[in-house]
């Protein structure tokens with residue numbers, strides 16, 4: 001089954017945007033943390049910047065998928081942190 005529209009959560013609560021340095025041609029625009037619809041225009045803009053701008057802004061660079069692969073991390077910790085983002089998302 002192919003799911004559509006599921007909210008996805010990242011351990012740091014931030015989008016994942018850009019091409020992986022480890023897997024050439026693998027481009028991500030996800031990790032929307034439940035606001036993928038409202039954020040879609042910005043995500044598209046930042047994705048283009050990450051792919052076409054020879055010097056993407058520090059902000060765009062900080063959203064790279066490489067932030068999860070360039071340091072050791074445990075799946076369980078990442079999962080717990082992502083769950084925490086979800087648990088507090090609707091908090092007031």
Ligand SMILES: Cc1cc2nc3c(=O)[nH]c(=O)nc-3n(C[C@H](O)[C@H](O)[C@H](O)COP(=O)(O)OP(=O)(O)OC[C@H]3O[C@@H](n4cnc5c(N)ncnc54)[C@H](O)[C@@H]3O)c2cc1C
Nearest residue numbers: 002003004005006007008029030032034035036037038039
């Ligand atoms: C009930 C509900 C309410 C929501 N309300 C809001 C809201 O009010 N505001 C808001 O901003 N966000 C909301 N969201 C979250 C929002 O829907 C997601 O953040 C957004 O859809 C994520 O976009 P995406 O492009 O990452 O993934 P998706 O929208 O899931 O797109 C992924 C696409 O990839 C396709 N696909 C999957 N596997 C393959 C494959 N192997 N080959 C080819 N294609 C594939 C799928 O068919 C799908 O079209 C809501 C979500 C839900 C479930």
